[in-house]
Amino acid sequence: MNTSTLKTERLILRKFTERDIEALYQILRDKEVNRFLPWYPLQSMEEAEAFYQERYAAKYAEPRGYQYAICLKSDDRPIGYIKVDMQEHHDFGYGLRREFWHRGIVTEAGKAVVEQVRADGLPYITATHDVQNPRSGAVMQKLGMTYRYSYIEQWQPKDIRVTFRMYQLNFDGNEQRVYKKYWNQYAEHFVEVL
Ligand SMILES: CC(C)(COP(=O)(O)OP(=O)(O)OC[C@H]1O[C@@H](n2cnc3c(N)ncnc32)[C@H](O)[C@@H]1OP(=O)(O)O)[C@@H](O)C(=O)NCCC(=O)NCCS
Numbered sequence: 001m002n003t004s005t006l007k008t009e010r011l012i013l014r015k016f017t018e019r020d021i022e023a024l025y026q027i028l029r030d031k032e033v034n035r036f037l038p039w040y041p042l043q044s045m046e047e048a049e050a051f052y053q054e055r056y057a058a059k060y061a062e063p064r065g066y067q068y069a070i071c072l073k074s075d076d077r078p079i080g081y082i083k084v085d086m087q088e089h090h091d092f093g094y095g096l097r098r099e100f101w102h103r104g105i106v107t108e109a110g111k112a113v114v115e116q117v118r119a120d121g122l123p124y125i126t127a128t129h130d131v132q133n134p135r136s137g138a139v140m141q142k143l144g145m146t147y148r149y150s151y152i153e154q155w156q157p158k159d160i161r162v163t164f165r166m167y168q169l170n171f172d173g174n175e176q177r178v179y180k181k182y183w184n185q186y187a188e189h190f191v192e193v194l
Contacts, residue, residue, distance in 0.1 A: 001120070002065045006112045012076055013068040013109055016056045020069060021048050023078040027097050036133040037095060039157070062086070066117060070096065070109045082109045084117050084125055089179060092127040094139065101135075110143045118171045125171075126179045128164040140167040148178050152188035165192070 006013040016024060025048035027033065034041040042048050059065045065086055069078035080096035092113075094106050117125060127145060129136035137147075145167035155162040170177050183189045 002060055002062065003067050004116075006068070006116060007073070008108050008112045010073060011105065011109055011112075012071045012073055013082065013112060014071065014076075015060055015067070016052060016069045016078060016081075018052070020078050021045065021052050023069075024048050024052055027078065027080060027095065030098055033095055033098055036130050036136065038155070066113060068109070068113065070094075070105065080106065080109070082106065082113055084113060084122070089181065090117075090122055090125045092125045092140075092145075094136075106139050107142045110139060114143050114169065121171075123170065123172045123174075124168055124177060124179065126166060126168045128166050128182070131163045131165060137165060137167070143169065145169040147192075147194055149183055149189055149191050151182050151186040151190075153182075153186050165194075 003015045005015075022045065025042055025045055028039075028042040028048065028051065031041050039051075042051060056067055059067050066084040068082045070080035070082055071078050079100050080094065082094040083092070085091045085093075092110075094110065096106050114125070125145070127136075127140050129140065131150070146169070148166050148168050150163055150165050152161060152163050154160075164182070166179070166182055168177075168179055
């Protein structure tokens with residue numbers, strides 16, 4: 001029940017392993033890919049190793065989780081990541097090497113992960129994106145997530161003021177449920193007409 005392998009038409013979604021640290025480094029070192037991610041670009045293989053241990057190996061030791069490497073079937077090498085957290089927000093997130101953008105890869109991976117968490121009985125997922133990153137909002141929409149509200153956060157560790165849009169997808173038929181934690185936490189919040 002932790003990151004069990006999924007296959008789609010073009011992709012294998014599986015755990016990262018020790019052998020993928022170079023591939024992980026290539027995904028996470030790019031400054032443009034990093035711009036909207038909540039950590040800084042990796043600077044070395046040592047940082048990639050530490051990232052793998054803290055954010056993948058440690059999570060794979062938990063009973064349940066969804067922390068996937070996105071690989072093309074052709075070579076089974078990670079070109080991106082996609083995840084759903086097990087905390088209350090069930091935050092859905094993803095990132096892809098720039099040379100693989102514009103091919104529908106994250107949408108294809110996202111559909112498979114959404115079906116898996118739905119089948120496993122998660123009640124909902126949420127996702128947030130910077131208003132300056134509409135590409136990410138487009139992925140959320142293609143997966144059936146719907147916009148709920150926006151809020152302004154002094155975002156860490158980059159310490160910049162960001163307006164986020166919060167999207168949600170409920171799986172248990174309770175369409176009205178909205179995850180309100182960010183709304184309650186950040187004084188500047190509002191609903192945009194998109
Ligand atoms: C967000 C991100 C993953 C989106 O990547 P992407 O390749 O645009 O995502 P998709 O998988 O939805 O692909 C959509 C594009 O593929 C095209 N496409 C081609 N074949 C397709 C197919 N079979 N199905 C769907 N789209 C397809 C679409 O027309 C669209 O093209 P466009 O980019 O020219 O508009 C990517 O920009 C990224 O990694 N950004 C940096 C990290 C980041 O911001 N993460 C999210 C933080 S909230």
